Amino acid sequence: MRKLTSKFPYSNVLVLGLARSGTAASLVLLQNDKKVRINDMSANEYDENVQTLKSMGAEVIVGSHPLSVLDDIEIVVKNPGISYDNSILVEAKNRSIPIITEVEIAGQLAGDSIIGITGSNGKTTTTTLTTEMLLASNSKVKVAGNIGTVASQVAQELEDKEKLVLELSSFQLLGIESFKPKVAVLLNIYEAHIDYHKTFANYKEAKFNIFSNQTFDDYLVYNSDDHEVVEAVKRAASRLVPFSVTNRLLDGAWADEKSIYFKDEKIIDRSEIVLVGDHNLENILAALSAAKLSGATNAGIRSVLTSFSSVKHRLQFVETINNRLFYNDSKATNILATQKALSSFTQPTILLAGGLDRGNEFEDLLPYLKNVKAMVLFGQTAEKLKKLAEEADIQEVKIAANVEDAVVKAYSLSVTDDVILLSPACASWDQYKTFEERGDMFIQAVHTLM
Template identity: 35%
Template sequence: MELEGKSAVVVGMARSGVAAAEFLLGRGARVVAADRKPAAELPPEVTRLQEKGARLALGAHDAATFTAADLVVVSPGVPWDLPELVAARGAGVEVIAELELGFRCLTGTVAAITGTKGKSTTTAALGAMLKAAGQDVRVGGNIGQAVTGLVEGSTEKTVFVLEVSSFQLEGTEAFHPRVAVFLNLSPDHLDRHPSFDDYARAKARIFRNQTEDDWAVVNADDPGVIALAREGRGRPLPFHPLPSASPAPEGRGPAAFFAGNEARLRRDGAVEVLFPLSAVRLPGTHLAGDLLAAAAAARLLGAGPEAVERAVRAFTGVEHVLERVAEIGGVAFFNDSKATNVEAARKSIEAFPGPLLVVMGGRYKGGDFHDLAGVLATHGKAVLAIGEAQGRIAEALGSVLPVIACPSLAEAVDVAWAEAEPGDTVLLAPACSSFDMFEDYAARGRAFKAEVHRLELKELGAGG
């Protein structure tokens, strides 16, 4: 992609936007870095872009800046129907996602992972498997580094393992993964997408440019995923995510599944063992399913079965995904701040036998909290409700178990500790976004861990 001398506007100065602006500057483009927030509310990396040659347009958007550009690059957090983007497209300006920009400029093979939940775990695990096989792997996208920050120095042997969200995919045109993994589909981000169908269609763009030479690793137990995959041309490799002792799926086509306490792959008429379930170090059966999908993709990308199993045995998960924080006085604390929707929270709660004290809430973004009633009736002891969604949570779940409204995350941790008994688990599973109280889910997860460690030090002091 020729960028030298082009006028480019990058809108949204979070992690991906800053990376895209730096990338464009490095390729000789004339860059305008735009954000509605003033400089005081943005990270220092933004003001440093000016020192590197970018013009800053902060505090408000000017449509004329967008319509006069050769290219507009959009960060994932920026709505695709932003009036200035609509005006730019109407003026014939090419408007693309940061993911698309990175893809057009990289060299190598792309594996992309999407889904409503499990993306980060699957992405990190696939990266670890390919690394264990000795491949040149670059992991990023919606986690870690932005794609444009991974491009430099890539070769034909480089494999990009990218977590991709609906926000990123909706701004793609040429994006073409050699292996596309679609984990699951349930309502999410309905505060951003007009409808569930719009959300699903954005996700389905992962298949858009695949050919018969590519692979689509898809959840065989999710009808929505299967229906979207059928519209693509990639070769399907269905995976059955639930561990069981059932026999292999019928037929002779490719499939990944659990049988006999092992993860197995059937391909070219032969069945091989990917890893024993005893090698999995993560809580929750749904995370074993994520590892199964990652292992199938790793084999398609050339990793040997020994490397796959070795990586599974060493893999302890990713930060903010069922992350064990501490055990205090016989009470375990787990951080699942990435459980930002109702379905993800349900899976998180199901990972523990109980009794559970669940810290839940934040900014509501769709879904039905009533869907958690059954699993909380079985596993829950209390819900500590935080953030803007407190009222919705209490209305949906107050008849099932105690829902205690807490004005802050710190108070939620303190109340959970006061209510807990040895053998209980305190779980942060918000089922909401973090933007009413925190910069993002990671900041929320870090805050939770800090409060738990504060409590841990307090209890150590009391005991000493």
């Protein structure tokens, strides 16, 4: 089990917010002989996690946020989802107490073992592809972060020479001090999470933290077709490795109409790749770059690309029912993700969309609705999306109570060879706890149709 070193010089730590990340961070800190105080508004003192942490020596304060929880505290480890407007965090800033997320702890534990992947879209697919490519090349590797398992928990368990592939959100990256991946991947930048970050500039800066501490000994894989990304990486101190779906590159990954390449080396013919969608070509180029820089073989990369078809909830093929094809893209929580999903199909498509209203409009979807024959809408944004459908002259539009109801209504509008696509363009939190729960409800509803 790996231990924190003098690079983490704090002895008295406040963990703000339990959930998965707070619980895991607390356990890691306690196992490293830190004095841990935990504060959570919604937890119950009789919760199993609370009792376990208390038995290990943690002080746990639940049900309120008294400012006294900051007394004698040297650093705050916050749950990524907690806004910086939180009264404890505002007071911590006033007291000049550092505020981090648990990925900073993961970075301290994992050292040069980290491959970090971020971007507005494609993170999960790229993270999964990179991991699978390394595994297929007989490398030792674990995966964690925004993709599921808490980063600090997995980092503590890393073996010698084992890689740690991390999917990293802007929420996580905003709370770092010295964290740096050996290989960083910056996929794209698109306006998102403005309700949390307040401005697009703040959101971008959080994302760009993925390379802010890198040196010339590290690598930054970046999308040379994305203007925002190209401008940002000019300030990186690391070695730049671009990828492009439009230009031939001598120093990175690229594609032409027939094949994909890394520098001057052909990797695979595009006809052999199973993963659908033009947008996934970017994810593939990013993943093979990160994997190659981390020791993956061409044979390992090819074996993954000839067998890997999708990540769950990311343009996931679910079922064919009476020659209707059902796809689950519940992870499309913003407009860009839905644009890319719609671009993946030429068949007549019935789009299921809607969810949390973050105040944005949806006019950027308009050019991508050419193959959409009908829309079934749900959640807080249903009426906004209905106006979009009218502007696109889509004749069949139905409002559904939820995703399950939307599946039934979509099927009633469909004919042979139609695609029925859940790609909400919105977060799930108005009706579902997570996009995973929303996607699972879609899958269940499709199977019920059978």
